[in-house]
Amino acid sequence: xxxxxxxxxxxxxxxxxxxxxxxxxxxxxxxxxxxxxxxxxxxxxxxxxxxxxxxxxxxxxxxxxxxxxxxxxxxxxxxxxxxxxxxxxxxxxxxxxxxxxxxxxxxxxxxxxxxxxxxxxxxxxxxxxxxxxxxxxxxxxxxxxxxxxxxxxxxxxxxxxxxxxxxxxxxxxxxxxxxxxxxxxxxxxxxxxxxxxxxxxxxxxxxxxxxxxxxxx
Amino acid sequence: xxxxxxxxxxxxxxxxxxxxxxxxxxxxxxxxxxxxxxxxxxxxxxxxxxxxxxxxxxxxxxxxxxxxxxxxxxxxxxxxxxxxxxxxxxxxxxxxxxxxxxxxxxxxxxxxxxxxxxxxxxxxxxxxxxxxxxxxxxxxxxxxxxxxxxxxxxxxxxxxxxxxxxxxxxxxxxxxxxxxxxxxxxxxxxxxxxxxxxxxxxxxxxxxxxxxxxxxxxxxxxxxxxxxxxxxxxxxxxxxxxxxxxxxxxxxxxxxxxxxxxxxxxxxxxxxxxxxxxxxxxxxxxxxxxxxxxxxxxxxxxxxxxxxxxxxxxxxxxxxxxxxxxxxxxxxxx
Numbered sequence: 001x002x003x004x005x006x007x008x009x010x011x012x013x014x015x016x017x018x019x020x021x022x023x024x025x026x027x028x029x030x031x032x033x034x035x036x037x038x039x040x041x042x043x044x045x046x047x048x049x050x051x052x053x054x055x056x057x058x059x060x061x062x063x064x065x066x067x068x069x070x071x072x073x074x075x076x077x078x079x080x081x082x083x084x085x086x087x088x089x090x091x092x093x094x095x096x097x098x099x100x101x102x103x104x105x106x107x108x109x110x111x112x113x114x115x116x117x118x119x120x121x122x123x124x125x126x127x128x129x130x131x132x133x134x135x136x137x138x139x140x141x142x143x144x145x146x147x148x149x150x151x152x153x154x155x156x157x158x159x160x161x162x163x164x165x166x167x168x169x170x171x172x173x174x175x176x177x178x179x180x181x182x183x184x185x186x187x188x189x190x191x192x193x194x195x196x197x198x199x200x201x202x203x204x205x206x207x208x209x210x211x212x213x214x215x216x217x
Numbered sequence: 218x219x220x221x222x223x224x225x226x227x228x229x230x231x232x233x234x235x236x237x238x239x240x241x242x243x244x245x246x247x248x249x250x251x252x253x254x255x256x257x258x259x260x261x262x263x264x265x266x267x268x269x270x271x272x273x274x275x276x277x278x279x280x281x282x283x284x285x286x287x288x289x290x291x292x293x294x295x296x297x298x299x300x301x302x303x304x305x306x307x308x309x310x311x312x313x314x315x316x317x318x319x320x321x322x323x324x325x326x327x328x329x330x331x332x333x334x335x336x337x338x339x340x341x342x343x344x345x346x347x348x349x350x351x352x353x354x355x356x357x358x359x360x361x362x363x364x365x366x367x368x369x370x371x372x373x374x375x376x377x378x379x380x381x382x383x384x385x386x387x388x389x390x391x392x393x394x395x396x397x398x399x400x401x402x403x404x405x406x407x408x409x410x411x412x413x414x415x416x417x418x419x420x421x422x423x424x425x426x427x428x429x430x431x432x433x434x435x436x437x438x439x440x441x442x443x444x445x446x447x448x449x450x451x452x453x454x455x456x457x458x459x460x461x462x463x464x465x466x467x468x469x470x471x472x473x474x475x476x477x478x479x480x481x482x483x484x485x486x487x488x489x490x491x492x493x494x495x496x497x498x499x500x501x502x503x504x505x506x507x508x509x510x511x512x513x514x515x516x517x518x519x520x521x522x523x524x525x526x527x528x529x530x531x532x533x534x535x536x537x538x539x540x541x542x543x544x545x546x547x548x549x550x551x
Contacts, residue, residue, distance in 0.1 A: 035304075035538040039315055049318045067262070068301050071269045072308040078273055079312025083285065199273040205266065 003186055004047060004055045005179040006038065008073045009065030009093040011118045015041045016179035018187075019054070025180040030069060038076055053084050057196070059186040061177055062090035063204040064124040064141055065117060070203040078198045087196030089186055092204065093177035094126040094163070095135055099188070100181040101162045101173065102130050111135070112156065114149060114165025115176065123149055123165040124206065134188060143206050218289045218529065221280070221313070222522025225268045225306035226298025226326045227353070228259045232272075232279040233518035234288065235526050240336070241519050245278035246512075247271045254392040258382070265301035272309050279518065288317060292525020295323030296544035297353075303540040322525045323539035326516070327546050330482040331360055332527060333520035334507050341507060346476045348467060348495070351483030351515075352378030352393065355424050357470050358546065360480075363527060366546045369470060370422025377459060378485050380426035384433050384455050388448050398452045399488050405446070405453030410436060412458040417465050422473075424466060429458055460494050467495060471502055479506045487514040 003018045013036045016025035024045040028036050042048070047055075058081045063070045074090070081088035098113040105111070109130045116123050125144045128135035144152075153166060164174040219242070224231040233244035249267050253259045293310035296303060307323070314321040331347045343365075347358045355378075356371035375383070378395055385394015390401070412432045415425040433455050440447060467479060481495055486508055496506050513519060 037538070038311065042315075049315050052316055068265070068304060071265060071301070072304050075269050075272060075305050075308035076312040078269075079276075079309045080316045082273055082276070083313060083316035202270055203266075 001056045001187065001190070002054055003057045003059060003183045004042075004052075005059045005182040005186065006073045006077065007061035007093065007096075007177055007179040007182055008069040009061040009063055010115070010176050013038075013041065013069070013073075014179040015045055016183050017042075017045050017047050017055075018183050019046075019051070023180060023183065025178065027178060035069075035072070038073075052080055055084070055086060057087050057089060057186060057190060059089040059091055059182055060201070061093040061096065061179075061182060062202065063093065064115070064143075064206050065093060067203060067205065074201060074203055078201060081198040081201075088198040088201040089190070089196045090201045090203075091182050091185055091189070092126070092141065094124060094141055095128065095137070096177035096181050096185050097163045097175065098126075098128045098135055099185045100175060100177070101160065102133070102135060105130060105160055107131060110138070110156070110159040112152060112159055112161045114144070114161070114163045116165045125149060125152075125165065127159075141204065141206060218526065219283070219287055220322075220522045220525040220529070221288050221291050222518045222520070222525050223291070223293040223306045223310050224326070224329070224516050224518045224521045225272070225302050226294045226296070227302060227516060228253055228264050229516040230268050230271045230275045231516060231518035231521075232275050233522045234280060234283050235336070235519065235522035237526055241522070243279045243281065243283045244517070244519050245275045246517055247275050248515075250393060257386060257392050259299075261299045261301055264299055265305055268302055268305035272305060276309070285317065288319060290320045290322055290525060290529065291317075292322040292324050292521050292528070294326045294329065294521055295539040296325065296541035298326055298542065300540060300542045303542070304538070307538060307540050322528055324521060324524045324528060325544055325546065325549055326521075327354065327544075328366070328549060329520035329524045331358060331366065331480075331546075332363070332524055333482060333513055334480045334509055336519065336523040337510060337513070338507055341478060341480070344476055345478035345480055346467070346470055346474060347480045347482055348463065348486075349483045350377050350463070350481065350485035350491075352376060352382065352395075352485075354483065355426070357422050357424075357466060359474060359476070364549055366549065368546060369474070370424060370466060372424040372426060373416075374425050374427035375430060377424070377426050377463070378483070380430045380459065381485065383430050384452070387434055387437050388443070388452060395485060395488065398456055399490065401449045402453035402456045402490070405449030405451070407453040407457035409450035410454035412436075412454050414458050414462050414465075417462045422466055422470055424462060426459065429455065456488075456490060460488075460491050463491065464494050464498075467498065468502065471498070471504055477504050479504055481506070481508050482514070484515045487511050
């Protein structure tokens, strides 16, 4: 299966392609004023406009993270998947980080994933149970306060902690998500019976209550 | 040649396909008004989310009778507008252009409004005057030629549509206020309250609506309990004052420039009272007044696809994003 992945959830944009057995990836920094050109990035991993028709599955990091860059990537891939009539699979980058480390741990392990956002100083959190090389979410993704995160860390010492949201971890466990890990997770998660409709592939928003309606004011 | 146009600068997700022979051959607009009405105005973050969610359905509706392989180029609104919303249109446009292997043309939203009447009225050619009145803009533009625009006057404070919305709020009318003010004003006396006509007699062609809005605020506070008829009278008097100012400025513009063709564009151009008031100038001053069809007064994909066709094969640097929250007309070059 040929897969193209883009992850823009953190402070960089990474792209990866798996064409046959060849896995190519690339990451560049991005910010509000300097947005990378995806066509250029794709060409740098040898994916041209003509090659897009040979991709079987498109995937992207749906967050949590920077809304604007996630939405831009989601919309870009929506158009491509729509035109080529291919599936588009959104993936949680919290799960992606957990999956990136899961191969090191035994079945039934509990993995706590936390990401610190550079942009708005928020910490995103979720936890998963590892079963037969797949992760089952144990809770809804959420924004947590530092104190809450510290208490989880203190009370679950036997579990596994990954991601840059935890303060007392070695750098090897603080690796954030990237497009090449997304390809691995997409391969593990893909099921031919599911549709992965591009229209339904949207970012995840953890802050839906930050706007006051008129009758609430 | 077929140009697909994408518009997402504010709260309308709109896509259309313009064929240089047949005209508009497919179009669809999804308005977010209902969603924003709950907040009393456009919430930029929610606008971006909804564009992202709805853009595929709008695209499908607009292209249901169009062979996608026959599309020659993609135009999209790159500004001015809400940055997050603009990025959705640009991202979708980039994905389409890359997949279909066709050129991409970023265009200016205001220029879309300026040139859109030529899409409907084939005999309109520059030079002409365009009164662009919407929720975001109030300006009088001398369209000297395609890509050559001189802003003769513009609002120094609120856009006229913004003033309509704010007065609508003062009168407890649903958002957006413009259409509701127009509706209740039909039963009101336009001369019941003598609201100010700011800058109507100034020497320049600039406009101002903030003082008018504040005058309505004070009147509402003064009356305290407003019955249905008083509300209608206030709406009618406010609308009359705003239209009087625009009317006077257009008369002044015609006298100064000698232009014979006048176009009224933008969301407020849907106001029937404004339309009839400016239309009367045809007899009084011997000019031709044109309005877009009502469906093209607000933001739409048709004007973007048409403008894209006019700016066909423009030189575009694909290596960077082109969206700009601010993009003055005066920066456009031929």
